[in-house]
Amino acid sequence: MAVLPVLRWPDRRLATVCAPALPDDATRALAADMLDTMYAAYGRGLAAPQVGVLTRVFVMDTTWKEGSRAPRVFLNPEILHRSDRSLTGPEGCLSIPGISADVTRAAEITLRWTDPDGQARQETLSGFAAICAQHEIDHLDGLVTFDRLSPATRAALEAAYSAGAK
Incomplete structure (x- = not known):
């Protein structure tokens, strides 16, 4: 397997619907490389557009930092239901290194996807797993963390990111 380069915002591919x-x-093979890349970057999720592949695939492992690895691969994910209850908390992104922003997401989602072997799957995710999946699905829809922020917060964080990238 291979560790792939992670695209950085504002690369236009990060704003593309997959x-x-x-x-x-x-x-x-892509999913295996994405998992290697995610672990090497010390992330918990990674979407295909972040490695320059504009297809609806994401990987995540939300608990590996606290214990053993439990990698998951999602093809063509679709959120069937979002709970009315929400959580707001800091989110980072491998494509916007050094920036963390408070984002509000549904606390629980019902997700349908296809696994790498072509089997249809459905599961209700809650807490951090639900947040991570929503973040990665945003990438598949051409959205990044900045797109979930108020204009003032976005402008401040974009400026901080741009200043740090120099």
Whole structure:
């Protein structure tokens, strides 16, 4: 497997809505590389557009930092339900290093996706797993953390990011 370069905002590919993924050998290889990349970058989730592949695939492992690895791969995820209860907390992004912003997300979601072997899956995720999945699905829809912020907060964090990138 390989560690891939992670695109950094404002790369235009991060603002692109991704095409459907196929459960084939190429997608399985991509997912394996994405997991290697995510672990190497010390992340908990990574979406295909973050490595320059504009397809609806994301990987996540929300508990590996506290214990053993439990990698998950999601193809063509779709949120079927969002709870009325929400959580607000800091989110970082491997494509916007050094920036963390408070984002409000549904505390629980029901997610449907296809696994790498082509099997349909559905599960209710809550807490951090739900937040992580929503963050990664945003990437598949061409959104980044900045897109979830008020104009004033976004402007301040974009300026801080730009100043730090020099």
